[in-house]
Amino acid sequence: MRPRIRRVLEILMRSDDWIPVSALAEETGAGVRTLFRDLLELEYFLRPYGATIDKKRSLGVRLSGDVSKLAFRGKNEQTRISWMTAEQRQLSILVFLAFNPRTVKLAEIATLFSVSDSCVSSDLKDLDAVLERSSPGVLIVRQKGIGVSLEGPEWRLRAAALDCIVQLLRPEQLLQVVRASGESGPIGRMAAVLGMVRDRERIVDAIARAEKRLMLHFSWADLSLLFVYLGLALKRKTVRHEGVEPVFLSPAALSVPEDVARDLWNSLAASDPDETVWLRAVLSSLEAGESGESVSVHPAVPRIVKQLSASLSAGGFTGCEFDPRLPSLLEAALSPIVCKKLFSIPVAGQFSFERLSFPSVSESSYDAVVRDTVIPLARELAGVDLSMRDLEPVRMALLTADGTLAPRKPNPRIVVTCLEGLCMAHLVTSVIRGSFPEVVVVASLSSDRLGEEWLAAERIDLIVSTFPTGLSSADEYLVSLPFDAAAFRTDFAKKISLFRARPDATAAGRSGSGEWNISPGSSDASAAPASAAFPEDAESAVDAPISLLQSFRLKLVDAPFLEEGLTALIAGEVAKGKKEMLRLKRDLDERESYGQVVLEQSGIRLFHCRSAAVGKPVGGVVRIAPGAPGGAPAAAMPGATYVYLIAPDPAKPGEIAALSKISVALIEDESFTLALRTQNESGIRKRLFAVFASSF
Structure with a gap:
């Protein structure tokens, strides 16, 4: 809170009588017009505390409501977002307008982001251009002297808001919002101010029940996307709309049973057929978090995968010999992407990683096969336009082809888990299996399924994760992101060498030789110590x-x-x-x-x-x-x-x-x-x- 506004508040709290604005201006040393602007900003600060400012012509202003909670210091930071860049602020403004389906005054937005009204006007002009390019039909409607609102086809508007959220927050930050961790930090405050975290417990419980009905767990990234969508849908459920588009009525793309979507929505709000259709489309577009768990794939995907396999074989990609697991992994990776594109749901950006080379052909030729096969077939069979960026999960799944054979010896035992998606976990797994054949990967997980009992039962020695798990039954190795395979091999070899130097370090090692050898293909194999003796x-x-x-x-x-x-x-x-x-x-x-x-x-x-x-x-x-x-x-x-x-x-x-x-x-x-x-x-x-x- 600025010093002058705090001074105005102190003056108003001294008396219950009407105070002329001219008297306030004289005591604070500001002009009358400036004081009116300050009073408007002060109203937004007082709103969370149940207080307001009464105004009466010729009499002045006074505080009203519950003023007992106004003895605060610095709490205004909980209701403002002042640390954003211009691009982040513009995305946040659109999210704020989507989560608040009403006419919002420019002064309220300016106060929220600690900028001027003219700065907000400039941001809105930039947003006009963004919406015209990416979300045709969605408009920022301005009413002079009243405020602005977000209008347009309801589903396109929601998709635009979700796209802004995906650009604004990384997957692990979205997961923090879902888990209510770091509520006092900038991400937690931002989510609360924008209105993204209301009904958190009810939504999380409802999602858990839906997962149980479907007998699967969604990946962390898509679980977070579903959480945000449900919060947005609940805030906008009263907005009138013109029904659903025909694409949402296609049974081929709606793999989740209608009763699951209907029961999930009815557990949160009154029954609404359109909301059920939209929610069913969202659920059908989510990625499962574990191998063997999957919503039914889009009918066009098996044909695309089969043709991709034939194209790679014809191109001489000897490193892409498919084992029985790889086609299903490719289908599980590609189907959510196709469905998301079909329903205009944003595809969460994948972390960049080092591009691995195949032994027989150049990398550019490999990309050409994927581009020339998958993209036209997706357009022809599913009616969606994909980019190579959208196909990063498919590419990561293909890169596992060289590492799908089972390791020769079961030492040590590890589990690979990732919040970004199942394909990233499988990519890390393939690099480990290709360079460290003595390491057995017990499982590759994406959802929050790890627990102390499971780790003990599976005799897990090491958790390889892209996100801190907080588990203590096994050591934890955090994968640096963006993922670089060469750097990972070097660093992971050092981690394995430390295990190798420790006697009785694994559950499996207690009944085996206890001596672990790093694969000769590892770049850091020579760094492993010759002796494994730590007397202490x-x-x-x-x-x-x-x-x-x-x-x-x-x-x-x-x-x-x-x-x-x-x-x-x-x-x-x-x-x-x-x-x-x-x-x-x-x-x-x-x-x-x-x-x-x-x-x-x-x-x-x-x-x-x-x-x-x-x-x-x-x-x-x-x-x-x-x-x-x-x-x-x-x-x-x-x-x-x-x-x-x-x-x-x-x-x-x-x-x-x-x-x-x-x-x-x-x-x-x-x-x-x-x-x-x-x-x-x-x-x-x-x-x-x-x-x-x-x-x-």
Whole structure:
């Protein structure tokens, strides 16, 4: 808030009487016309706090409404976006107008983005040109003295808004909006101010139910796109429109059952046939997040893939020999692109990456085959115009052809996951398999399906991801984006060499040779150390179980006890000082923000994290006393059992291995989980000793 406006607010708060504008101008040292402009800006600041300014000719102005919340400092930053470039601001203005289907004053937009009215007018002129070029029929309507609004065919208007959002936010930023992470940061504030995050919980729950009906999980990028579309549709559901275009009535492109789309919409708003048709088109255009999961492909896609295979074979692309998995991967990559183009839904931009060469022909010839085959067939069979940029996912799928053979030895075991889409995960997988044949890729995922139980059950040693997962059951390697295969090979070889130097580093390695060799094709194979002897790690493999046995405690808590206080209780039990306790609670809360870990077999809830607040691995049990009433709705159930496992940060391999043994026992050893739920501290330690003894 500017100093003069803050001064005006202070003057108005001093009295409930009418204050002449001339008196305000005299006291603030500004002109009367300037004061009228300041009062208009002040109204927008007051609106979120339930207050307003009454104006009366010949009497003046005064505050009205609930003024009890006006003792704030700096909160105006929560209702303004002042950090954007001119291009970002223009995109945001269009998104704001789409999410607010009403006539908006220029002064409101100017205040929102901390610019002048003339700057907003200039931005609107630039937007006119953009809309004329990319979204014919969508117009910014100006009413002199009243304001501006976004008008036009409803579906084209929504598609234009989605396109602006895709240009404005990267996939991982959109995912932050969906997950409500970083709400206090610039992305979270921007989404809130533009109106993109209302009804977040209802929309997320409705999407989860739709995924269950379809028996699949959408990729992170397309899940975020669906979330934003539903928010936009709910804001615009009352806008009158002229029905749906014929393209939305084509059964060939609508692969999602109508009742799924109808039930999804009806769970959020009143029944509307047109909204159901539009939503069905959006759902049919989304990419599945895992291999083997897919909405039915567009009828034209199998023919396009078959012709592409024949063209590549005729062109001498010996590196593109299709294995049984590749055609289905190509169909899963191409079908969402065709459907999105058919319905004018934006295709999220793919990260750029180094272009890999095929052994027998030049790269330009390869691109020519894809361009000359896929683009004309898509136009002929599906009626859509594709560009090479749109076909990047298809290209990445083709690049996996050299790496689809299974590795010879199952060491080490990794999972590859990506928020951008399944094709990026498969591209990273193909590079790993081509250069590191000793590494086995257990799965390539795109959706948020990873969990501690799954990692332990599949004996995963390393998570290769484009986005921090926050999981602690396996080490994590973050892929640098934009993806560069040569740089990735070099850096990943270093990561594998560190694993190779660590004794007993993987679950698979414990029963095998324990010696991992980097593929001779790796550019960094010579960097791997000849010796794999870290004495301090070998020592930690013995010390860590002993430390856990000595420190493992049982805490009995009387009911009622609110679950939200568990992290504070655990931190108080483990940490030695107040500073360490606060640090550990923050680390536990941060891990919990990614989602609760509940073991399905036993019903035990697991708290775990890495924290610099502890110097050695710590574990224990919190058990709610049985037989007592539960109390408040958020209270823990009587007899509920909670296990906490805390690793130091940084942690030695032996310490992580000891905690992993407990994690595996929580999943596989029923006698151990029974002891945690029923026995005293001595009995629990006896079972814990048996867990460690069985692995030596």
